[in-house]
Amino acid sequence: MFCSKCGTKLEKGAEFCSECGASLKSDEVKVTENQSSGSSFGWGVLGFFVPLAGLILFIMWRKERSNDSKAAGIGALISTILSIIIYIIYIVFLFNSIRNGINTGIYY
Numbered sequence: 001m002f003c004s005k006c007g008t009k010l011e012k013g014a015e016f017c018s019e020c021g022a023s024l025k026s027d028e029v030k031v032t033e034n035q036s037s038g039s040s041f042g043w044g045v046l047g048f049f050v051p052l053a054g055l056i057l058f059i060m061w062r063k064e065r066s067n068d069s070k071a072a073g074i075g076a077l078i079s080t081i082l083s084i085i086i087y088i089i090y091i092v093f094l095f096n097s098i099r100n101g102i103n104t105g106i107y108y
Contacts, residue, residue, distance in 0.1 A: 040071035047075025054079070 002009055005022040015024055047054020054076030061069035 040067050043068045044071035044075035047072035047077075048079045049075075051076040051079045051083075 003017040003020060003022055003024065006017060006020040008017055008019040010017060010024070016022065017024060043054075043057060047057065054072040058069050058073030058076065061072070
């Protein structure tokens with residue numbers, strides 16, 4: 001058996017290379033910490049003003065940068081909900097003004 005890092009010949013059953021100290025476990029799972037850029041608020045603001053970008057970042061960063069992903073997704077969600085509420089209010093006022101006969105400047 002040989003070390004995959006430095007090529008030194010090793011004993012059977014060794015867990016570490018005696019020369020370079022590299023781990024020899026082939027099925028070792030590397031655990032990485034949640035990486036964050038440190039400015040999740042900025043990603044949330046981006047998601048708010050550009051909801052499509054927030055949605056894309058949310059999907060792409062779900063596992064690698066979960067804090068930034070969550071902030072971008074929440075920003076996009078808030079923006080979308082707010083836009084829907086504004087459109088509903090606009091439609092209600094538009095139909096109300098048409099029903100009351102107020103000139104809206106729109107001719108049918």
